Amino acid sequence: MGVTKEQVESSLTSKLNPAHLEVIDTSGGCGASFTIEVVSEKFEGKRLLERHRVVNAALEEEMKQIHALSIKKALTPEQWKQQQESEKPEPAA
Amino acid sequence: MWSVGAFNSITITPPSASFVVNKVPINTPTSLRLHYFCRPLRPLRSFSLSNHSSFGPQLSYKRTFSFRCSAALTPELKNTLDKVVTSHKVVLFMKGTRDFPQCGFSNTVVQILKSLNVPFETINILENELLRQGLKEYSSWPTFPQLYVEGEFFGGCDITVEAYKTGELQELLEKAMCS
Incomplete structure (x- = not known):
């Protein structure tokens, strides 16, 4: 039982068309626990709770077997760009 | 043939529940898992069953049944x-x-709430399977913990942590305490 990282990725990719997606299987093999980071235009204008609901809905089938889904990042492409820029060291003048 | 449970009396008969090898009848070691999402004396609403044995390719048998209908959340x-x-x-x-x-996620939220010094009520969903399933529908949220503030679903662990980091949670709780 359980689902694979690939299944989670493919569902999220087809439903959210993400600009960035990272899925980490944290279950230690049983496929019931994942950590994800996802960047999608579908999050535009949505609060964090609503964004998580979007992800949960996209994974509705998988959630029947997943016990722990940790959504570390659910950002819009704009926020993602900003975050990446702020993490980059300032280029020397 | 397996008869499971005193209530609802479900009988499952896998095709190869028993068979004969070298004229010796062998009972298939059947692993049977039944998950009841409802309590006894209620109509069976959802269960999944996986049943398999490993006696070589032609005898190996695996089947998973899964019935699910969203009815754990009764009007009551x-x-x-x-x-x-x-x-x-x-x-x-x-x-x-x-x-x-x-659970680590539940613990995280408890620690956050404790650190914020707000009174809060906890309900252990492991004690009641019907409650557990019903709540998933009630909140439209598939996992636990689930935090409610002033009757509104606030979120799960990730959202609570995030809101705690940004200070949004403190703000919301302060408002709630004053109201």
Whole structure:
């Protein structure tokens, strides 16, 4: 039982068309626990709770077997760009 | 043939429940898992069953049944939950109790709430399977913990952590305590 990282990725990719997606299987093999980071235009204008609901809905089938889904990042492409820029060291003048 | 449970008396007969090898009848070691999402004396609403044996390719048998219909949330349960989430300003549905959380995510939220010094009520969803399933529908949220503030679903662990980091949670709880 359980689902694979690939299944989670493919569902999220087809439903959210993400600009960035990272899925980490944290279950230690049983496929019931994942950590994800996802960047999608579908999050535009949505609060964090609503964004998580979007992800949960996209994974509705998988959630029947997943016990722990940790959504570390659910950002819009704009926020993602900003975050990446702020993490980059300032280029020397 | 397996008969499971004193209630509802479900009988499952896998095609190869028993068979003969070298004229010796062998009972298939059948692993049987039944998950009841409802309590005894209620109509069976959802269960999954996996059943397999490993006696070589032609005898190997694996089948998974899964029936699911969204009916764990009865009108009575919905009514009860409406009352529960509004009976206290902060209600946390969690795995385990505040002093003995049985899940890392639940524990995280308990620690956050404790650190913020707000009174909160916890409900252990591991004690009641019907409640557990019903709440998933009630909140439209598939996992636990689930945090309610002033009768409104606030979020799960990730959202609570995020809101705690940004200060949004403190703000919301302060408002809730003053209201």
